[in-house]
Amino acid sequence: MRTLKYILARFFAFWAALVFVSTMLLVLIxxxxxxxxxxxxRSRLFQSLIQGWMTVFFVLTGVRRSFRGREHFRKGENYVVVCNHRSYLDPPLSSPGIPTANKTIAKAEMAKIPLFGIVYRRGSVLVNRKSEESRKASYGKMKDVLVRHGFHMCIYPEGTRNRGSETLMKFHDGAFKLAVETGRSVIPALLFHSEKVMPPNEGFYFWPHRVAMHFLPPVSPAGKTVAELREEVHALMTHYLETTKA
Structure with a gap:
């Protein structure tokens, strides 16, 4: 039975890749x-387009999505949205799942992929994590996203996919420094079951499964240090992941 699932997951992976590429070509122009x-x-139009594209992708690949807590996004306000990260499926689930226009911090090398790089650059703030100059420039761009343009900024504070058994890895400071310096509240976002669709320790693998994205109430940075805000959000997200069924 396990061998059969392994074989089927390769078939589903081929189908998901075919659906992704073919639908991407339709939205590319x-x-x-x-x-x-x-x-x-520009970003508002892009958000609507990406939401429609990902709806088609998830339907055709058999992945059912559900969302909870979108009412926490108050009209006229924008936020630093922080997500847990366990799968390559997380970006196509999280950014389109945020109700209104947003940008995601993303690895610069992915923008070099032919055609896909066009889409990737449009919705992202790119960073080369090996370059101090690039990290500083990307931080300034994230501030612009929040302050100048009034969009949400979506960040994975663990820094990379969590491949272990711990609920959450240690958070980096960047998202919380951004919140403190701009005065924007943090909205914790919890992603469920994405690792069952695309496991972090598997290669060419895709298994249709329901996924969910839950948004918690905003956490204000007022009167808090970066470390205090980081630890508060980490504790909230850990508790929610360990006590909530989705």
Missing amino acids: PIVLIGFAAEPR
């Missing part, structure tokens, strides 16, 4: 065209 629009209209 509109994505290029909206690049001529000025902000904030």
Whole structure:
């Protein structure tokens, strides 16, 4: 039975890759065209397009999504959204799952992929984590996303996929420093079951399974240090992941 699932997961992975590439080609021209629009209209159009694209992708690949807590996004306010990270499926689940326009911090090397790089750059703040200069530049761009453009900034504070058994890895300071310095509240976002669809320790593997994204109430940075805010959010997310069934 395990061998059969392993074989089927390879078939599903091929189908998911085919669906992703073919649907990406359909949205590529509109994505290029909206690049001529000025902000904030450009990112709002991009968000609507990506939400539609990912809805089609998840339906055709048999992955059912559910969302909880979207009412915590108050009209006229923007947030630093922090997510747990266990799978390559997390970005296509999280960024389109945020109700309104947002940017995601992302690895610069992924932008070099032909065609996909166009989509990737449009929705991301790129960073080369090996370059101190790039990290400083990306931090300034994230501030612009929040303060100048009024969008949400989506960040994975663990820094990389959690491949172990611990609920959450240690958080890096970046997201919380950003919140403290800009005065934007943090919305913790919990992703469930994405690792069952695309396990972090498997290669070419895809298994249709339901996934979920839950948003918690905003956590204000007012009167808190970066470390205090980081630990408060880490504790909230850990407790929620360990006590909530999704």
